[in-house]
Amino acid sequence: MDQERDFFGHVSITRDIEKALIKGLILSQPNNYSSELAGLSQIRCPEYLLKAKKLIHEHASDEVNLDEVGRAVGVSRFKLYDDFKKYFGITPTVYLKRFRLEAVRQALLEGGCSGNITAVAMQWGFNHLGRFSSDYKKLFLEVPSKTVERSRKH
Structure with a gap:
């Protein structure tokens, strides 16, 4: 000073x-x-990142291997991680998890689960149901069963 x-x-x-x-x-x-x-x-997002997002969307319900996504768009896994974080503010893994969680929520809100939350979660690649439930609650501030309950009321 x-x-x-x-x-x-x-x-x-x-x-x-x-x-x-x-x-x-x-x-x-x-x-x-x-x-x-x-x-x-706005920083112009590279085309390969848009392709990577599209691939993640198309295969979100499958087992997604980020090495394969990187190869498919022509970059290494490390470049994919670094640039995803740079342009979107999150890693591809976090992006995939959020995309899946939003897809599950949409299915629950549309009533497409027939009360079987587990089946919908597993359909979208969530194999550890305890972690799914806690991630869901963290993102949407309610447990999946509350979402189903609310959708039935409407």
């Missing part, structure tokens, strides 16, 4: 801080250019 004057005395540092603050304020407050700025700030 004693050297604060030296630190902020550099023009390049104060200019960078000023730009960052202005950019933060402009992006955080709604304005006439918000939608245009949002479009410009």
Whole structure:
């Protein structure tokens, strides 16, 4: 702190801080250019990641091997993991689990389970039912049986 004057005395540092603050304020407050700025700030997702997501969706109810997904889209498993995290904020494993959980929830809400939650969960690749139930509750803030109960009321 004693050297604060030296630190902020550099023009390049104060200019960078000023730009960052202005950019933060402009992006955080709604304005006439918000939608245009949002479009410009989006990082274009590589095509192979979109293909990987499509493959995960198509084979979500099967045993998904991420090495095979990587090979199918032309990248290593490590690149797939790193770039999935970079562009989507989660790993492919977490993405697959969420996709499956959402598919189970949709089936439960549509009444397609006939009361057999276990069968639906296993159909979507959940073999450990205790872990399935806790993951489901963590994501949707209710146990699967409550979802079924609610769907029957509607």
